[in-house]
Amino acid sequence: MSNLKKQKIVESAPHSTSNRQKIVESVPQTGFFGHPKGLFTLFFTEFWERFSYYGMKAILVYYMYYSVSKGGLGISQQTALAIASVYGSLVYMSGIIGGWVSDRIIGSSKSVLYGGILIMFGHIALSVPGSMTMFFVSMVLIVLGSGLLKPNISTVLGEMYDINDARRDAAFSIFYMGVNLGAFVAPLVVGTIGLKYNFHLGFGLAAIGMFLALIVYSLQKKKNLGLAGTFVHNPLSEEEKKKAFVKIGLPAIVVIALIIIAGFTGALTVQRFIDLVGVLGFVIPTLYFIVMYRSPKTTKEERSNLLAYIPLFLAAVMFWSIEEQGSTILANFADKRTQLDFAGIHINQAWFQSLNPLFIVAFAPIVGSLWVKLGNKQPSIPTKFGFGLLFAGLSFVVILVPAWLGGNNALVNPLWLVLSYFVVVIGELCLSPVGLSATTKLAPAAFSAQMMSMWFLANAAAQALNAQIVKFYTPQTEMMYFGTIGVASIVLSIILFALSPKIKTFMKGIN
Incomplete structure (x- = not known):
């Protein structure tokens, strides 16, 4: 499961204490299992939005290469496969734009609404x-819409609660369940319709899911959400608006014009676009890091924390x-290399993508309770990252075994694929929640929001990288592909284990 699916929950509290209190007082504080009614609104909005996105994603690769x-x-x-990776990378990059638009221009509530509308029309376009x-x-529509919606719906949720409200963590856990339930159901429903009957019916279902999210949100936001998400926390002044147009608007217009011209003249090919995103995936976080590290607002201790954050x-x-x-x-592996008639049933190849959220829901409480039980004896942050890499590498080694045993022509027992998804989820539970926490702890005070963008950009960089390496995957190179990437991840985990004590010294006592 990606960062996007779990809807990595980043709260951006209003800058003014009086505004924060005013927002909390405007929200009905009971009505949904002891929580504000607005939690119900956001839970089902996010459920249907995730149903929409992961339903589309479950059949997108098949739609492209069938x-x-x-x-x-x-x-x-x-x-x-490369386009699908670029798609995911751009979705994460666009969150930077969505966060800025919300904070400086329209606020979180409108960003969620407008983002949902763009996503819905994106799915409608796919159904043609x-x-x-x-x-x-x-x-284009889904990337821009996701950029507006993703960083902001959890911000709206955070604003409904007082900063010291004991219910906050539970609220985000409930919200997180909505994310995973939508991601679990979507491949089962949209995948079945899209692959068994018609791709465009599947995309149409995704559009309907987003439409239902918009209906729930639009009808209930005024009544249940109060003023949450309505404040523009850092609005542009008139002078800043003029500068923003010159610095952002005009360059954007020029870039769009150049893309259109390049497209019509044939200068912008699919491969060149993939390469461009591949470069941006690493250039953008590098620039973010340099700006934060060199800023006079960053203290000496914070610079040390930033160095610890690099590995x-x-x-x-x-x-x-x-x-x-x-x-x-793995979606392609499920389609081409997996025995889909198993134990008396026919398995739809898209169903395997429901395994990730299923395992997350089942095992997240177990891993979380393990860290609590270990207390001060639990592994350090770098060590947990090392375990994440170790399990990720093993998940590719697992899927390598059946090809090694039976060759690259025989169909593989589906349980191997199930095991691969399970192993990587264990790694995700070691790395992903810890990564969010570490990002907030290691962030310079003046760049807390930008630092969270850095965490999301790790996924953008990963998918930009994937867009370059998936071209090496063929039935003939299958063992080499899984083996090389899997072993590389395991080797990096060993290096991270070895470097953990040194990294901890740069973290200046942060655990």
Whole structure:
């Protein structure tokens, strides 16, 4: 499961204490199992939004590389896998834009609404049969919509509670369940309809899911959410608006114009676009890091914390590179290399993508309770990252075994694929929640929001990397592909274990 699916929950409290109190007082504080009624609104909004997104994602790769006669676009398999990775990378990058638009221009509530509308129209564009143009239009709409919605819906949730409210953690846990339930149900429903009957019916179901999210949100936000999400916390002054247009608006217009011209002249090919995203995936977080490290607002101790964060960030990139291949390479493996008639039933290849949220829901409480039980004896943050990389690498070694035993022509028992998804989830539970916590702890005070963007950019960089490496995956190179990436992750985990004491010294007492 990606950061996106778990809806990594980042709270951005209003800057003014009086505004914060005013917002809390405007929200009905009971009505949903002892929580504000607004939690119900956001829970089901996010459930349907996740149903929409992961329903689309469950069949997207198949839609791209299936032949036109089977209802697909007929794109080559390697290009389809690369495009899917680029798609995910851009979704995470766009969160930077969405956070800025919310904080400086329209607020979180409107950002969620407008983002949902863009996502819905993106799925509608996908439901138009056989149109490559509409496919790329849908990508733009869903990327921009996700950028607006994702960073802001959890911000709205955080604003409903007083900063010291004991119910806050429980509220985010309930919200997290909505995320995973939507992600679990979507491949089962949309995957079945899309692959058994028609891709465009599947995408249409995803659009309906987003429409239901918008209905729930629009009808209940005024009554249940009060003023949550309505404040623009750091609005642009008139002078800043003029500067923003010059610094951001004009360059954006120029870039869009150049892209359109390049597209019409043939200068911008799919491969060049993939390469461009690959570069941006690493350049953007590098620039973020340099700006934070060199800023006069960053203290000497905070610079040390930033240095400690570098190996954690790189480890996260490696981990998410493997985890995100669950919806690309492993989805292809399920389609082409897995025995789908098993134990008297026919397994839809999209169903495997429901395993990740299922395992997350089942095992997150166990891993969480393990850390609590260990208390001060639990592993350090770098060591937990090391375990995350170790399990990620083992998940690829697991899927390598059946090919080694039976060759790359025989169909594989589906339980091997189930085991691979399970192992990487254990790694995710070691790394992902810890990564969020570490990011907030190691962030310079003046750059707390930007630091959280850095954490999301680890996933963007990972998928940008995947867009470059998935082209090396073929039935003939399968063992080499899984083996090389799996062993690389295991070796990096060993290096991280060895470096953990040194990294801890840079963390200046942060555990």
